[in-house]
Amino acid sequence: MRNKKINIIVLAIFILIIGVSIYYIITEPINRGLDLKGGTQIILKPVESEGSEVTGKKLDEAMRIIRDRIDYLGISEPLVTRDTLNNNIVIQLPGVSKSERALEVIGKTAQLEFRILTGTLISRSGQNTEFVEFDPETGSIIYDENAEEVILVDNIYSAMPIKIGVLYTDPATGEIYLMDKDFDPNEKTDIGEDSGKQIWEEYILGKFEYNEYTHEMNLMSVDDNEMLGELLIDSRTNTASLVGPVLLIGNKLSKAGAGYDSNGRIIVSLSFKDEGAGIFEEITRNNIGEQLAIVLDEEIKSAPSINNTITGGDAVIEGINSLDEASYIAEILNIGALPFTLIQEDVNIIGPSLGEDSLNKGIFAGIIGLILIVIFMIIYYRGLGLISTLGLMIYVLVFWGIMAGIGAALTLPGIAGIILTIGMAVDANVIIFARIREEGRKGKSPRIAIGDGFKHASRTIVDANVTTLITAAALFYFGTGPIKGFAVTLALGVGISMAVSLLFTRSILFMFSGLPVVASPGFIGVRKKEEQ
Amino acid sequence: MNRKRLHFNFIGRSKIWFIISAVVILTGVIGYFIQGGFNFGIDFLGGTLIEIEFMQDTETEEIRNVLFDIGYGNSIIRQSLTPGQTDSNRYIIQIKGEGKGKEISPGEKTKILDALDEDIGINPQLLQDRTVSPGFGSILIRNALIAIAISLAGILIYVWIRFEFRFGATAIVTLAHDVLVTLGVYAILGREINTSTIAALLTIIGYSLNDTIVVFDRIRENTPQARKMGYAGVVNDSVNMTLTRSINTSITTLFPIVLLLILGTASLKDFALALTIGIISGTYSSIFFASPLLVAWNNRFSKYKK
Numbered sequence: 021m022r023n024k025k026i027n028i029i030v031l032a033i034f035i036l037i038i039g040v041s042i043y044y045i046i047t048e049p050i051n052r053g054l055d056l057k058g059g060t061q062i063i064l065k066p067v068e069s070e071g072s073e074v075t076g077k078k079l080d081e082a083m084r085i086i087r088d089r090i091d092y093l094g095i096s097e098p099l100v101t102r103d104t105l106n107n108n109i110v111i112q113l114p115g116v117s118k119s120e121r122a123l124e125v126i127g128k129t130a131q132l133e134f135r136i137l138t139g140t141l142i143s144r145s146g147q148n149t150e151f152v153e154f155d156p157e158t159g160s161i162i163y164d165e166n167a168e169e170v171i172l173v174d175n176i177y178s179a180m181p182i183k184i185g186v187l188y189t190d191p192a193t194g195e196i197y198l199m200d201k202d203f204d205p206n207e208k209t210d211i212g213e214d215s216g217k218q219i220w221e222e223y224i225l226g227k228f229e230y231n232e233y234t235h236e237m238n239l240m241s242v243d244d245n246e247m248l249g250e251l252l253i254d255s256r257t258n259t260a261s262l263v264g265p266v267l268l269i270g271n272k273l274s275k276a277g278a279g280y281d282s283n284g285r286i287i288v289s290l291s292f293k294d295e296g297a298g299i300f301e302e303i304t305r306n307n308i309g310e311q312l313a314i315v316l317d318e319e320i321k322s323a324p325s326i327n328n329t330i331t332g333g334d335a336v337i338e339g340i341n342s343l344d345e346a347s348y349i350a351e352i353l354n355i356g357a358l359p360f361t362l363i364q365e366d367v368n369i370i371g372p373s374l375g376e377d378s379l380n381k382g383i384f385a386g387i388i389g390l391i392l393i394v395i396f397m398i399i400y401y402r403g404l405g406l407i408s409t410l411g412l413m414i415y416v417l418v419f420w421g422i423m424a425g426i427g428a429a430l431t432l433p434g435i436a437g438i439i440l441t442i443g444m445a446v447d448a449n450v451i452i453f454a455r456i457r458e459e460g461r462k463g464k465s466p467r468i469a470i471g472d473g474f475k476h477a478s479r480t481i482v483d484a485n486v487t488t489l490i491t492a493a494a495l496f497y498f499g500t501g502p503i504k505g506f507a508v509t510l511a512l513g514v515g516i517s518m519a520v521s522l523l524f525t526r527s528i529l530f531m532f533s534g535l536p537v538v539a540s541p542g543f544i545g546v547r548k549k550e551e552q
Numbered sequence: 553m554n555r556k557r558l559h560f561n562f563i564g565r566s567k568i569w570f571i572i573s574a575v576v577i578l579t580g581v582i583g584y585f586i587q588g589g590f591n592f593g594i595d596f597l598g599g600t601l602i603e604i605e606f607m608q609d610t611e612t613e614e615i616r617n618v619l620f621d622i623g624y625g626n627s628i629i630r631q632s633l634t635p636g637q638t639d640s641n642r643y644i645i646q647i648k649g650e651g652k653g654k655e656i657s658p659g660e661k662t663k664i665l666d667a668l669d670e671d672i673g674i675n676p677q678l679l680q681d682r683t684v685s686p687g688f689g690s691i692l693i694r695n696a697l698i699a700i701a702i703s704l705a706g707i708l709i710y711v712w713i714r715f716e717f718r719f720g721a722t723a724i725v726t727l728a729h730d731v732l733v734t735l736g737v738y739a740i741l742g743r744e745i746n747t748s749t750i751a752a753l754l755t756i757i758g759y760s761l762n763d764t765i766v767v768f769d770r771i772r773e774n775t776p777q778a779r780k781m782g783y784a785g786v787v788n789d790s791v792n793m794t795l796t797r798s799i800n801t802s803i804t805t806l807f808p809i810v811l812l813l814i815l816g817t818a819s820l821k822d823f824a825l826a827l828t829i830g831i832i833s834g835t836y837s838s839i840f841f842a843s844p845l846l847v848a849w850n851n852r853f854s855k856y857k858k
Contacts, residue, residue, distance in 0.1 A: 106691055116678075120658075157657075302638070365688040366595070369681040371603075378817040385815045389808025396804060433751050438824040439812055440755060443805025444762070450804065451766060454797040480769040483714055484762040490706040491758035495751060498699035503751045510755065520590075 027527040034524050038414060042422020048424040053431035053505050054380050055113050058372030060119040062111040064362040067225050067233055072109055078359040083109060088355040089125050093118060107469050119369050129317050130269030130352040135263040136310045137311040137323045138249055139174045139184050145165035154253055159230030159237055161260060185225055196228040198239060253321040256339045261320055267303050270295025276353035278346035288337040288350045297333025305329040382435035393446055401453045407528060408449040415445045418516050431505030441513025447525035448521035452477040467533045474526055488514050566844035573729060576746060580736015593746030598686030599646060600656045603632060606641040607673035608686040615643060618671045624664060633819055645810055696750040707761060718849050719768050723761060726842040730760045733833040734826055748823050756830030763838035767794050778856040784847045790841050802835040
């Protein structure tokens with residue numbers, strides 16, 4: 021009597037679960053992963069540089085900034101998550117139309133810096149002067165090979181730029197040096213190797229060192245390896261320019277806005293907070309006569325000359341092509357700078373048609389597979405096969421319901437996972453039925469055979485499935501994106517199939533084991549002959 | 553016991569099974585060297601992959617010529633076919649960049665697409681566009697190896713606790729057998745190995761183990777009889793008792809997987825192929841490899857009556 025009660029309770033719980041599952045299947049559509057619905061996935065890796073170690077707090081900050089920027093772009097439903105294992109940031113955007121723009125905006129550090137412009141590099145041959153370019157991607161300084169000399173001049177906008185240094189490449193090592201303005205590279209060749217080296221070393225102001233990871237070309241002191249300055253692109257003329265250390269950064273900014281100045285030029289106006297305004301005032305006081313480089317993401321945007329001390333903390337960025345660009349700059353400055361540089365590890369843009377196809381084919385294969393399994397089970401296990409069919413239907417319903425209910429994303433490997441677990445769900449039944457049959461063949465009555473069969477089979481099923489769960493857990497922890505989706509479907513499938521076979525199938529078999537049809541040996545697929 | 557039931561002498565022919573396994577794995581190793589290693593996908597190697605639809609019929613050669621003219625002649629070009637199709641205008645192009653990195657810049661990509669559009673004509677809406685930095689792959693491989701190591705260690709510990717150490721160790725060797733067989737087929741066929749393949753390999757580990765454990769469980773149950781019939785006899789009987797189940801489960805699991813292999817799209821097929829090989833190998837190994845190995849272990853370090 022007591023067992024009967026338990027069986028009724030188990031079946032009642034299952035009916036309840038099935039009801040809830042059907043509710044979720046109807047109300048919540050299955051969440052499709054990016055590989056099925058199409059879209060853009062970007063994996064960004066933060067780069068550590070001196071003074072900016074990657075911490076959890078900074079990653080959270082970076083994620084907030086990225087979300088705000090995506091919001092600004094007007095892309096709905098972005099998914100910004102953190103890959104805790106590798107400290108990467110994973111961004112998923114629906115659709116592909118804005119992916120190019122998103123890539124451009126998301127990765128921007130938006131680091132605003134105020135530095136003193138030391139000078140600009142130009143190449144000179146006779147009366148001709150040409151600008152020198154710099155490629156931060158490769159770290160190469162590009163100039164006319166036939167030029168007599170490459171020099172650093174203080175201000176290319178002034179009527180008479182003053183030569184303040186000479187660029188010199190050591191032919192032996194390929195290292196690039198900034199030399200004193202009195203150094204003549206052509207004379208150097210006349211000096212002997214040994215003694216010559218010492219003489220030209222006296223002219224060295226600094227040595228250029230390129231960092232492949234941060235793409236920075238720094239001017240380092242040869243004596244104490246201290247940073248003297250950095251080579252940047254001046255976006256006004258696209259020339260390589262040398263700037264001093266960072267004096268003030270954008271996080272002290274209180275507000276940025278786009279607009280026009282009194283001459284009708286497009287500007288971004290900047291105002292500093294109390295502390296920032298103080299530093300800004302000090303910078304302008306100490307550097308009267310110098311040019312103040314306003315640097316955004318390693319590019320000099322403008323470099324006004326400092327004529328007098330500026331109080332109040334207001335500044336402007338000039339040299340902007342359109343009002344759209346000005347509002348974009350103002351907006352990303354207001355949202356804030358990323359706490360570190362991010363590099364794109366994996367950019368995957370998937371058109372919507374590709375996944376649609378996979379999903380339909382996957383569902384089709386699953387349904388046909390299911391039908392074949394059912395036919396096989398009924399032919400082989402007769403009455404028990406019918407019960408396993410019922411169990412399989414419940415399995416599919418509950419699986420689908422949970423996927424919809426928890427909002428788990430269905431991915432391409434996930435489809436394969438589901439199809440695999442359908443096969444494995446049957447396995448638990450096969451183990452139980454094979455065992456029941458075996459017990460039946462020993463001459464036990466179906467009722468006893470069912471009881472004994474379950475007892476033996478349960479242990480096997482638990483042992484066999486726990487090991488699959490271990491694998492799923494490892495996959496979930498170490499996998500990314502679609503693989504995680506696969507791990508979820510695998511674990512769900514194994515868990516549900518265990519519950520269905522060990523609880524539902526058991527209860528229903530025991531409930532009906534008193535009925536004559538179940539009590540006949542044919543029901544468990546044992547022929548009368550074999551009983552003897 | 554029913555005398556009419558089929559009863560095979562699996563253990564008596566252990567040598568034959570070991571030789572078959574060795575030959576299959578060795579074939580894979582030879583295939584690996586003939587093919588010059590595995591064909592790793594873009595997510596492991598890094599690089600740029602685009603899948604595009606051409607507006608008119610074209611040939612791989614024609615695309616290659618266009619790419620060759622602008623300096624990307626070493627790109628890998630594949631026609632993308634969905635099941636039932638013998639021809640399609642969809643192509644997958646894997647471009648190898650020049651210089652230090654394998655990925656190409658957005659500028660280079662635009663150049664390539666413009667050239668293809670001008671000479672052949674393409675649908676501007678790309679089907680897929682993926683760029684992976686070369687360093688990323690090594691992290692993925694590292695993670696995959698950690699995942700495999702951790703799950704193997706977890707399995708070993710679990711089986712050790714529930715059974716005996718010899719069962720755990722035998723199970724791990726059996727899993728290695730199945731993974732090697734699957735990788736061997738991939739090497740011979742030159743099929744691409746990507747993150748999905750790794751997931752499939754881990755699934756094979758789970759599935760094969762499932763199969764092996766069912767047999768082991770029966771051996772554990774029958775071990776008390778070892779005194780009477782010897783350990784080999786116990787193992788042989790246990791394999792026979794679970795034989796129907798092993799075959800039936802493989803059949804029901806293979807139904808949908810093989811259908812996926814026939815009907816699925818390219819990426820689903822990749823997954824289904826690994827699983828099909830793994831399930832077949834897993835079934836074989838649970839019957840013909842794991843159990844004889846267990847007996848061999850017992851012969852060596854005798855705990856039960858031989």
